[in-house]
Amino acid sequence: DIQMTQSPASLSASLEEIVTITCKASQGIDDYLSWYQQKPGKSPQLLIYDATSLADGVPSRFSGSRSGTQYSLKISRPQVDDSGIYYCLQSYSTPFTFGSGTKLEIK
Amino acid sequence: EVQLVESGGGLVQPGRSLKLSCLASGFTFSNYGMNWIRQAPGKGLEWVASISSSSSYIYYADTVKGRFTISRDNAKNTLYLQMTSLRSEDTALYYCARRPGGRRYFDYWGQGVMVTVSS
DSSP: OOOEEEEOSEEEEOTTSEEEEEEEESSOOTTOEEEEEEOTTSOOEEEEETTTEEOTTOOTTEEEEEETTEEEEEEESOOGGGOEEEEEEEOSSSSOEEOOOEEEEEO | OOEEEEEOOEEEOTTOOEEEEEEEESSOGGGSEEEEEEEOTTSOEEEEEEEOTTSOOEEEOTTTTTTEEEEEETTTTEEEEEEOSOOGGGOEEEEEEEEOTTOOSOOEEOOOEEEEEOO
């Protein structure tokens, strides 16, 4: 099974910062990597797919990138509404595996 | 508007069975792969099962293989998850999620249905 190591587990940032969340895959996943945001009591929402493509309706302050087998989600000048838990997902091979999640607080 | 509405959850004793449904609307259901993902209380997301648009390809997580069965009825726009031999560790909020044809991500999720396995 492919392991997705997500970090950090939690993060507090201000409105002026750049937030970066990473997921390292245990093997190559051919950019079959997506990012999801989950707010309390809500279902996850797609942010980024295929590692770097922005999902419909997602603000351009969100972006995705890759370096080797490490994938990153960047939020530039985050808003308070961006607070929540972020998950990565590899869908290169089954079992599909999620990262452990990053709880983000925007102050 | 794309909608996925799960139903069928509840409290069930260990070892018993339960069948979840996910009614889809707002899109051509038969063109999309579908998945079940679950989230134990206070925990992260766990992929459970996947089914292709025509039911030709089906995959399961090892934790549910042999106990859970994913299926779909394209005429009824409905996805199912038959769960048998339920265990306490199956207690979770179960989401259905849509996978665009030929793509490998989940673009719409339902609101989830709670399954509690307890005596």
